Amino acid sequence: MLITFSPSAFRLTFQRSSLYCFKYRSCSTSQTRTFFSLPSFPRSTTQDLSTANNLTASDRYSKRGELLIYKETNRLPYTKKQLYAVIADVEKYPHFVPYCLRSNLLSSRALEGHENKRGQDHEPKPWIHGGYSGETHFLESEFVIGYKTFEERYTSHVECRKWEMIKATATHSSLFKHLTSTWKFRSPQEISPKQSLAGNPESSYVSLQLAFTPSPSQPTVGEFFWKSTSERMVLAFESRLEQVYGKQTNEFSHQSQGSLNKSVTELYAQHQ
Structure with a gap:
């Protein structure tokens, strides 16, 4: 534990050296001591977890060696374009992504040839607005995540395939060696033609x-942070959709939804 004293308020940051650095501004003395307590991230409540129950707990979590994997599939009463637009707007992540404090878009570019195909529409965020299905853009964004006095900064490389998929990859953080989040969006017709007539025609699978x-x-902190974030991600996404588009009627039956979760999961796996 590295403690430095200089004039300002007391704060905690997480350094690349994997030390917790405390700064308290009042004198110029430096001391070093061991610190064992970890930041206390709030756990999901039983009600929160039961809400995200489309897959069983054993299906949602898995482990392959060091790699921890979380998977969840939901059918939501929004179009693919609406689902995609919320996740693709990386600068808005601090408004709803768990523990995301700040987001800074560093760069964006279209896949070679795609910018010519879409024409000269000059949209302010071309990876979100306008264009065509499958149009691909690459973003580089810096994120700051944290809770209370804990803070970590990392850079993520994001692939946005319009209305179909968003994949963000980050490496070399103090919390993790590798982090990939992949969102995929499917209409009921893409899963099963019969589902196009079931319930809300504007619904989609995510x-x-x-x-x-x-x-x-930092294996203990990293794994705890990952599990805490995973349990909240889809719920936070659904809340954000309601904020942006309003609360929609979810008319399809839970029985129908549950019967298709396996099909959605298999489709997802085929595209890895």
């Missing part, structure tokens, strides 16, 4: 997969 390898220097 699949989320989080793949996480904890940092060897």
Whole structure:
């Protein structure tokens, strides 16, 4: 534990050296001591977890060596374009993504040839607005995540395939060696033609997969942070959809939804 004293308020940051650095501004003395307590992230309530019950707990969580995997599939009463637009707007993540404090878009570019195909429409965020299905853009964004006095900064590379898929990859953080989040969007017709007539015709399926390898220097903190975030991600996404588009009527039956979860999961796996 590195403690430095200089004039300002007391705060905690997480350094690349994997040390917790405390700064308290009042004198110029430096001391070092061991600190064992970890930041206390709030756990999901039983009600929260029961809400996200489209897949069983054993289906949602899995482990392959060091790699931790979380998967969830939901059918939501929104179009693919609406689902995609919320996740693709990375600058708005601090408004709803669990523990995301700040987001800074560093760069964006279209896949070679795609910018010519879409024409000169000059949309302010071309990876979200206008264009055509499958149009691909690459973003680089810096995120700051944290809780209370804990803070970590990392850069994520994001692939946006319009209205179909968003995949964000980050490496070399103090919390993790590797982190990939993949969102995929499917209409009921893409899963099963019969489902186009079931319930809300504007509904869509969204699949989320989080793949996480904890940092060897902080395995306990990293795994705890990953699980805490995973349990909240889809619920936070649904809340954000309601904020942006309003609360929609979810008319399709839970029985119908449950019977198709396996099909959605298999479709998702085929595209890995």
